[in-house]
Amino acid sequence: MTNNSNENVIVRTITPLTARQIQLSTESEGNTFKIDKEFVMNVSLVGTVIKVLDGNTYTNYTIDDGTGQLNVRKFKRNKQNNLDDQEEQEGQEEGEKKKSEQIENPFENKYVRIIGNLKEYKNQKSFSVTKITEITDSNQITTHFLEAILVHMQRTKGILKKEQATSQESQIKEEKIEIQKETNNNNNIISQQNTTQILGLALKDKALRLISSNQTSSGISLQELSKELKSTEEEIREIVDFFLDQGQIYITIDDEHFRSTD
The missing domain is CATH 2.40.50.140 (Nucleic acid-binding proteins)
Structure with a gap:
């Protein structure tokens, strides 16, 4: 036009x-x-x-x-x-x-x-x-x-x-x-909540891959996950609790060691 x-x-x-x-x-x-x-x-x-x-x-x-x-x-x-x-x-x-x-x-x-x-x-x-x-x-x-x-x-x-x-x-x-x-x-x-959700998804994905890659009978510990992901144990605890609720991981020798259900 x-x-x-x-x-x-x-x-x-x-x-x-x-x-x-x-x-x-x-x-x-x-x-x-x-x-x-x-x-x-x-x-x-x-x-x-x-x-x-x-x-x-x-x-x-x-x-x-x-x-x-x-x-x-x-x-x-x-x-x-x-x-x-x-x-x-x-x-x-x-x-x-x-x-x-x-x-x-x-x-x-x-x-x-x-x-x-x-x-x-x-x-x-x-x-x-x-x-x-x-x-x-x-x-x-x-x-x-x-x-x-x-x-x-x-x-x-x-x-x-x-x-x-x-x-x-x-x-x-x-x-x-x-x-x-x-x-x-x-x-x-963008609200802090939405940004946190985006970062949280990436952290969850890394955590699940670490848990899945550990093939020992006792699994990976909460402390090891915290060190590898450079996050506090409180943050990692929330993530593993989420995976436990979803049935994607399970507790092994104590409540701080986990393995993947896959």
């Missing part, structure tokens, strides 16, 4: 953005928006769902990504890509705003990746969600922000020349460090 000028080409690829960038976007002709002087329509956003309001035809999510908060809307109908359809439901939506209540939602208080499109609706900026998925790997957060930084710099400073690459790579690394620090310190980024 083009307008009167060759410069006015709407980018139909998915552009990684932050909430702040979307808030600062400027409206252009034809129900489109510009960010960094470039037309954008399909965008991706990563953040924490801090509030959910459910209506009859749509669910409204409030997203916080550390740069700002943004309200996005996912319609429950199978097709909601036509602005005229939205306007036809104007009366219903006004009623839903009054009736909507904060509800429990599978995405609430979790970090998610949202794909959607920007458009003008009722003389206001609107973000219509086409897909929302939960983030389970914190690396996805860092990757998204790095991509957003890269796209922003390419659009404002142009494609890097070879002689600029080294300094730019250094700057990106510094940005990555700052993002990681902010990720660790921001209360709205």
Whole structure:
């Protein structure tokens, strides 16, 4: 799709953005928006769902990504890509705003990746969600922000020349460090419980492999597991108790020696 000028080409690829960038976007002709002087329509956003309001035809999510908060809307109908359809439901939506209540939602208080499109609706900026998925790997957060930084710099400073690459790579690394620090310190980024679960799964897997690899009659001891896994005996005790409950290991000569049931 083009307008009167060759410069006015709407980018139909998915552009990684932050909430702040979307808030600062400027409206252009034809129900489109510009960010960094470039037309954008399909965008991706990563953040924490801090509030959910459910209506009859749509669910409204409030997203916080550390740069700002943004309200996005996912319609429950199978097709909601036509602005005229939205306007036809104007009366219903006004009623839903009054009736909507904060509800429990599978995405609430979790970090998610949202794909959607920007458009003008009722003389206001609107973000219509086409897909929302939960983030389970914190690396996805860092990757998204790095991509957003890269796209922003390419659009404002142009494609890097070879002689600029080294300094730019250094700057990106510094940005990555700052993002990681902010990720660790921001209360709205993946909860400590979810991070602990991810690390715990890796530790459990290592522990089970150590127990299974020990073929002695007495099995492996709690102290040996603690030393090999570089964890406290209290942490290892929780892990072996879990495996005992699952029937994956059993006690041998005393309650501190274990063998695999495989």
